[in-house]
Amino acid sequence: MAKFNKKKSGDLPAISTASLPDIVFMLLFFFMVATTMRETTLKIENKLPYADQVEKLDKKDLIMYIYIGKPQEAFQGQYGKESRIQLNDKFADLVDIKSFIASERATKREELVPFLTVALKVDENANMGLVSDVKQELRKENALKINYTTRKGDISQNK
Amino acid sequence: MAKRSAPEVNAGSMADIAFLLLIFFLVTTTIETDSGLNRRLPPIDDTEVTPPIIRQKNIFTVLINGRNQLMVEDELMELKDLRKAAVEFLDNGGGSGEDACTYCKGKKDPKSSDNPDKAIISLKNERETKYGTYISVQNELVAAYNQLRDRRATELYGKTLKEMEANYSDVNWIGNKESLKEKIDRVKVEYPQKLSEVQ
Numbered sequence: 001m002a003k004f005n006k007k008k009s010g011d012l013p014a015i016s017t018a019s020l021p022d023i024v025f026m027l028l029f030f031f032m033v034a035t036t037m038r039e040t041t042l043k044i045e046n047k048l049p050y051a052d053q054v055e056k057l058d059k060k061d062l063i064m065y066i067y068i069g070k071p072q073e074a075f076q077g078q079y080g081k082e083s084r085i086q087l088n089d090k091f092a093d094l095v096d097i098k099s100f101i102a103s104e105r106a107t108k109r110e111e112l113v114p115f116l117t118v119a120l121k122v123d124e125n126a127n128m129g130l131v132s133d134v135k136q137e138l139r140k141e142n143a144l145k146i147n148y149t150t151r152k153g154d155i156s157q158n159k
Numbered sequence: 160m161a162k163r164s165a166p167e168v169n170a171g172s173m174a175d176i177a178f179l180l181l182i183f184f185l186v187t188t189t190i191e192t193d194s195g196l197n198r199r200l201p202p203i204d205d206t207e208v209t210p211p212i213i214r215q216k217n218i219f220t221v222l223i224n225g226r227n228q229l230m231v232e233d234e235l236m237e238l239k240d241l242r243k244a245a246v247e248f249l250d251n252g253g254g255s256g257e258d259a260c261t262y263c264k265g266k267k268d269p270k271s272s273d274n275p276d277k278a279i280i281s282l283k284n285e286r287e288t289k290y291g292t293y294i295s296v297q298n299e300l301v302a303a304y305n306q307l308r309d310r311r312a313t314e315l316y317g318k319t320l321k322e323m324e325a326n327y328s329d330v331n332w333i334g335n336k337e338s339l340k341e342k343i344d345r346v347k348v349e350y351p352q353k354l355s356e357v358q
Contacts, residue, residue, distance in 0.1 A: 017171075017174065018170075020174040021170070021173040021174045021176075021177050024174055024177035024178055024181055025177050027181055028177055028180050028181040028184060031181065031184045031185060031188065032184055032188075034190060035184070035188035035189060035190050036188055036189065036190075037187060037188055038187055038188060038189050049290060049291040049294040049295070050294075051195070051196055051294055051295075051297070051298040052298065052302070053196065053298050053301040053302045053305055054194040054195055054196060055194065055195070055196070055197050056193065056194045057193045057194060057195065057197075060193070063193075068290075117197075119193075119195065122290045123290065124289070124290055124291030124294070125289060125290070125291065126289070126290045127286060127287055127288065127289065127290070128223075128284045128285070128286060128287070128288040128289070128290060128293050129285075129286030129287065131290060131293075132284070132286070135200060135356070138200060139200050139201070139202065139203050140203060142202065142203075144199050144200040144201075144202060145197075145199060145200075146197075146198050146199070146200055147195045147196065147197050147198070148195050148196045148198065148294055148297065149193070149194070149195040150194070150195045150196060150294060150298075152194060155238075155294075155295040155298050155299070158291035158292065158294065158295050
């Protein structure tokens with residue numbers, strides 16, 4: 001009977017992990033291609049509303065972002081719970097929009113300035129009052145091209 | 160000297176390095192949302208020009224109040240009915256003579272808009288209105304325009320406006336882009352997006 005229990009060593013053979021780096025690299029490349037660097041650190045809640053009639057924004061470098069929303073919990077002690085404007089990395093007031101637009105325009109080539117678009121990234125729970133004020137401010141600065149940034153989806157998901 | 164083979168480099172930590180990079184990219188990047196509803200704000204006009212008189216029947220007022228309820232033409236309305244109402248208003252074509260609309264398929268009600276060129280949708284909101292609701296309403300109104308434009312484009316050229324625009328921006332598309340642009344513009348002129356956001 002010794003013929004049959006020849007290979008009974010008891011240990012499981014080790015699974016080769018040689019292809020693990022390849023798998024991880026594949027994931028890495030996917031994320032590198034599909035995502036973009038986060039340019040600003042959000043200090044506000046920014047849950048965008050849904051819409052399905054959206055148009056794609058091209059020319060990433062010609063977009064100015066204005067964020068509006070309730071301050072995140074860490075900042076609520078300092079800034080309260082009402083919706084605030086965030087420009088670049090800090091909280092801002094309505095009067096700061098003017099200088100923000102001017103500084104953004106200064107960084108672009110002159111012939112591209114008319115194509116600058118303002119993307120309004122507004123939290124779905126924000127009040128329209130603040131948004132209207134921002135829009136009025138943009139009109140004063142003659143930055144008339146705006147885009148209400150939304151997520152793609154059915155509007156019934158807007159609560 | 161004895162011939163020595165080069166020692167093999169241990170690649171066991173390669174996975175760790177790749178994981179480190181992966182986690183770095185996961186943390187520092189976002190999947191960007193870069194689509195939305197494009198709008199053009201009206202410029203501030205300081206000159207004292209009397210605005211052109213627009214007849215009441217050519218204006219479709221939509222008001223969203225602070226409790227996110229919709230009032231359309233002085234009547235309460237549900238959000239789901241808005242698109243249909245807007246299409247009916249825009250496509251009414253009740254004008255006669257110079258204002259007649261040859262391509263409208265509406266009811267030709269003399270009490271509603273003359274033609275799509277004259278029809279204006281006026282969107283009002285209160286300060287307490289929630290942004291999410293506002294976007295829903297904007298979306299429905301844009302959808303109404305898109306629906307009419309698509310219908311007209313299919314009628315004229317057998318393609319929806321979306322397909323035509325996709326072709327226009329596609330570098331591999333074979334065909335005359337200039338005439339395509341003219342076609343797109345024609346549809347857009349026939350159903351111009353006249354959506355005014357009142358402050």
